Each structure stands twice: as structure tokens, then as C-alpha cells.
Amino acid sequence: MSSSSSAVSDKPRLPSKPLSCLITFSIFLLISSSFSLLQLSRTSSFLRLIVPPRTSSQNPSINLRSEHGRIKDVRTSCNDEQPLLRVYIYDLPPDFHFKLLGWIPNGDETWPDVSDPNRIPTYPGGLNQQHSVEYWLLLDLLSSEIANVLRIRPCTAIRVLNSSESDIVFVPFFASLSYNRHSKIQDNQKLSLDRQLQRRLVEFLNDRIEWKKGRNHLIVAHHPNSMMFARNMIGSSATFVLADFGRYPSHIANMEKDVIAPYKHMVQSVSAANSAPFDKRPTLIYFQGAIYRKDGGAIRQELYYLLKDENDVHFSFGSVQANGVREAGEGMASSKFCLTIAGDTPSSNRLFDAIVSHCVPVIISDDIELPFEDILDYSEFCVFVRASDAVEKGYLVKLLRGIARKKWTKMWERLKEVSRHFEYQYPSRRNDAVDMIWQSIARKAKSKSKLKSTQLFIHRKNRYRSKNL
Structure with missing residues (x-):
């Protein structure tokens, strides 16, 4: 090795001017990137409200063959970044929900085992089905916490066990079924079972700290005649999931805070x-x-x-x-x-x-x-x-x-x-009726402004435009 080379190795030299500039520029880029990532994390929830998230590759998954022979990607959990909506469910007694389907709990059970889609309590048939929104949403929430079940449901809404961690509080009352099946007064009754359940529900809500603090609550009352007694006492304090506003005064239910959900269709779908x-x-x-x-x-x-x-x-x-x-x-x-x-x-x-x-x-x-x-x-x-x-x-x-x-x-x-x-189906699928309803609720729950969106205004304006024909 030459003497000049030896001198370089024995005595450190200060970086040249170009190298100093390069180092300074690199540090600037590192700081800028960190700031950008921080900003992105703050806005990610807003972006997910506009563009539904795709299934994360970080989730543990296996392949499950569907009934049609196609391979489906199945998750066993949802990561923290996926949910648009975190939902707390009140542990209302089974009288308000699955017991109305004929389900008999074992001991002090509140919820049935929903891990096997072939063994879940079934909703009554006939015209009852068209207002069964309450059933599908509750099933979907309960399934979101079954980590050991192979699911293909999206992670749009998940159940949380602490109300302080939730975006909205779900009231699990099968109001439409209660009206359809139990709105008539039976022998030796002063009030129908439906009216009794509504009264008990109002008493329950008035005792809850979440209700007293004005937390956002979600109540599904899809049949136009359901919750006729309780709706006036609840007033505008909840987000309703409804079929329409035909029998609601505007100060109780309106498009600014509530969600319109589709009926469950009665005819068989055509492929x-x-x-x-x-x-x-x-x-x-x-x-x-x-x-x-x-x-x-x-x-x-x-x-x-x-x-x-x-x-x-x-x-x-x-x-x-x-x-x-x-x-x-x-x-x-x-x-x-x-x-x-x-x-x-x-x-x-x-x-x-x-x-x-x-x-x-x-x-x-x-x-x-x-x-x-x-x-x-x-x-x-x-x-x-x-x-x-x-x-x-x-x-x-x-x-x-x-x-x-x-x-x-x-x-x-x-x-x-x-x-x-x-x-409507169980488990739910990406952008099916259940998933679309959760997305709608998330847009309402997380919107700082209760005004109708520009897109809704445009779409409504398009209804009667002759040029569309």
C-alpha cells in the first residue's frame, strides 16, 4: 500500500463539501418522510370511509373452497387498521332478540353460538323476512369476535367489549319481528308483548351511562310500524336504520343522521x-x-x-x-x-x-x-x-x-x-347488503357535518332528468 493510502487510513479526514450537502439532504428527506407517514396515519380512517379497504395480506388466512368450487381467501382475524366502525353491543336479555326466534339459552347465556352458519337460529319465513335487517346486522357483529372461525366476512364493523372504545352503541332489539309477531294483545294481557318489550327497552336505556352521556346509539326499526311507542321517547338521540321515513316526524328521523336499508328481497336472485x-x-x-x-x-x-x-x-x-x-x-x-x-x-x-x-x-x-x-x-x-x-x-x-x-x-x-x-347473507361478504349498511353507518357516525353529501345531492337530482332516458 502506498504511503498516501496509509495516511488516509491513519488520519480521518473531514467530509468534502459535496458529501456534506448529500448528508444534509438525506436527513431532510428522512424527517419529511416521517412527517408524511404521521399525517397519513391521521387521515387513514377518513380515506377508508371513501374507499373500502381491501383484505389485508397481513391477516392470517387460509384457502377455503366455496359451495361453487371457487377458492376464497378466508381471514381468521381483523387487524387494528381495517375496521371502519367499532361497535359496542348492549347485553340485553335474549327476550329482546334471539329468544323471539325460539332460541333457548343454556343457563345465563345471552348469545347463541354463531360459529357454524348451518346451526345459527333461523329467522321466521314469509313476509317477516323482508324486515330482517336487525338479525343480519347482529349476526355479523357477533361473528366478528370469533377468532378461531374461518370467515370471509369483511372487517368493516367489529364488536368491541368496552363502550369507551366504540364509535357507536348497538341496541340488539329485534323490533320488526317483535311487531310482526307480538303486537296484538293476547288473553289476560293488558299490553302486548311488543309494547312490554319497548317499555323495558326505554327503561334500560335510561339507566345506562352511555345513554346519559349522549353516546351515539344504533337502533334497527326497519318495519315502518316497529318501535311505535318507544320512538317518541327515544326521540332524536339515536341513529335509526329504517325502510323509509313515512311514519316518522322529521325531528325524530331524517337523512342527516339516519340510514335507509334495503328490504331483504323475497324472490330468488337471478344470476x-x-x-x-x-x-x-x-x-x-x-x-x-x-x-x-x-x-x-x-x-x-x-x-x-x-x-x-x-x-x-x-x-x-x-x-x-x-x-x-x-x-x-x-x-x-x-x-x-x-x-x-x-x-x-x-x-x-x-x-x-x-x-x-x-x-x-x-x-x-x-x-x-x-x-x-x-x-x-x-x-x-x-x-x-x-x-x-x-x-x-x-x-x-x-x-x-x-x-x-x-x-x-x-x-x-x-x-x-x-x-x-x-x-343479505351470513357470513357477510364485501359490499353485500350487510357490509354496505355498515359503511353507511360509518359515514354517518364519523361525519363531522350532518349535511347531505354532495354526491347524494347529485344522485337525487338525476332521478327525473329526462336525458337519462
Whole structure:
């Protein structure tokens, strides 16, 4: 080694000017990156409200083959970054929820074992099913804490065991089922069981520290007649999950704080592969259901007399009895347009039956509120007609016959895309009805402003724009 080289190794030298600049610049980059990461962590929850999170690769998972033979990615836990919503569930006695399904607890059990989807308590059938939102949301929350169960449910909402860690407090009362099954006074009763449960619920809430402190509570009252007694005592102190606002005063329930959830459809879903195109749907307009209704539903009778004699229109009375649901499903799946007309309240289950049948819904209900409308533009797959126009002789038939095959097909294709958002199932799946409801609740619960979103305003404005047809 040369003497000059030896001198370098024996005596340290100060960095040259360029090297000093490089070191200074590197330190600046390190500080800037750290600051950016800190800011990102603070805003991550907001971003997740806009863009639903994808399944994290950090979660322990295995592959599970579904009933259709496809491979599914299955999580066994949710990490801390995934949930949009942390939910605390009151331990209300089983009388308020699963006991109404006939479930018998062992000892002091509050909840059934939901680890096996094939053995969970089942919800009553028939028309009870259309308002079963309460059941699906509670099942989903209970499953979120079963770490040893192979699940494919998203981590949008999870249960927490300490109310101080929660974004919202869930009140587990099957209010719709209680009304449907127990609203009539039985022998030797002064009050119906439904009324008794509502009274006990109000007493329970008034004793809870979370309620006294004004914590946000979530109450599912999807049937328009459910919680009739308690809703006035609860007032605006809770977030409601409803079918519509038809029987609620605006100071108790409104779009600023509450969530509209879809009915559970009654007809069988049509797969995209088996969905009939334009030429395979011989019926132009389809409606089957109760024709004589109260309030805003009186328009059904007027439309019946206007449309009943049209050759390619099916407008008749129908019910769930004597294969009525199966017949309605077959009729919708072979029709181009399906009428969704206001009933006793602005909403109707037929909208969701039409969507899963890929029959373009024709919504005749001026005051209807629609699920997830801040995300979905219903004008892309529905036709909106004002009630005053619909009852003009010849108006509706002329309007629908004037919609070209190309336009109808575009709406039909969109229906096949969005129908998954209206499917209730257990375990829940990404962006199905259960997951979409949790996302809607999260947007309400975490929004600093209770004003309607710009997107909701735009979508509502699009409803009656003629250019959409």
C-alpha cells in the first residue's frame, strides 16, 4: 500500500463539501418522510370511509373452497387498521332478540353460538323476512369476535367489549319481528308483548351511562310500524336504520343522521349468466301485489285500471300464499320493466325484488328515500316517474315503450353489477347488503357535518332528468 493510502487510513479526514450537502439532504428527506407517514396515519380512517379497504395480506388466512368450487381467501382475524366502525353491543336479555326466534339459552347465556352458519337460529319465513335487517346486522357483529372461525366476512364493523372504545352503541332489539309477531294483545294481557318489550327497552336505556352521556346509539326499526311507542321517547338521540321515513316526524328521523336499508328481497336472485336479455323478456310492464292500499299507495288502484287491459302488461293482485313469491320471481325475470309503486309508506320490497331479477325498476313514489344513494346513482338502472305523470292516461306505457333496446340493455347491465349490494347473507361478504349498511353507518357516525353529501345531492337530482332516458 502506498504511503498516501496509509495516511488516509491513519488520519480521518473531514467530509468534502459535496458529501456534506448529500448528508444534509438525506436527513431532510428522512424527517419529511416521517412527517408524511404521521399525517397519513391521521387521515387513514377518513380515506377508508371513501374507499373500502381491501383484505389485508397481513391477516392470517387460509384457502377455503366455496359451495361453487371457487377458492376464497378466508381471514381468521381483523387487524387494528381495517375496521371502519367499532361497535359496542348492549347485553340485553335474549327476550329482546334471539329468544323471539325460539332460541333457548343454556343457563345465563345471552348469545347463541354463531360459529357454524348451518346451526345459527333461523329467522321466521314469509313476509317477516323482508324486515330482517336487525338479525343480519347482529349476526355479523357477533361473528366478528370469533377468532378461531374461518370467515370471509369483511372487517368493516367489529364488536368491541368496552363502550369507551366504540364509535357507536348497538341496541340488539329485534323490533320488526317483535311487531310482526307480538303486537296484538293476547288473553289476560293488558299490553302486548311488543309494547312490554319497548317499555323495558326505554327503561334500560335510561339507566345506562352511555345513554346519559349522549353516546351515539344504533337502533334497527326497519318495519315502518316497529318501535311505535318507544320512538317518541327515544326521540332524536339515536341513529335509526329504517325502510323509509313515512311514519316518522322529521325531528325524530331524517337523512342527516339516519340510514335507509334495503328490504331483504323475497324472490330468488337471478344470476348474471341466467339473466334474460331484452328479446327474451316478452312482458313490457310487470306488477303483482296488493292493489288496494292506504295513504300514498292509493295510486296503485288508479294504475291498475289504466294498465290492466294493455296486451304486454301484467298488473294483478298477488300474495306470498300459493306459490305467489315463485310466480312473482318468474314474472319479473321475464319482464323488461317492473313497477315499484308507493304502498302504505313510500318504500316497497318490490324495488329489491326487481333489482335481483334484473328487471328495470320503474319507481313511482315521490317521497321515497333509497339505500346507499350517496354511493349509487339509481338513475343508471331505474326509471323514475312522478305520481302525477304516471296516472295520466297513456303516459306510462308510451314512456316505457319509447326506451330503446340499447338504453334498456345499459340499465340491465348495470343491474347485474349492483344487485350484489342488496343481498343479505351470513357470513357477510364485501359490499353485500350487510357490509354496505355498515359503511353507511360509518359515514354517518364519523361525519363531522350532518349535511347531505354532495354526491347524494347529485344522485337525487338525476332521478327525473329526462336525458337519462
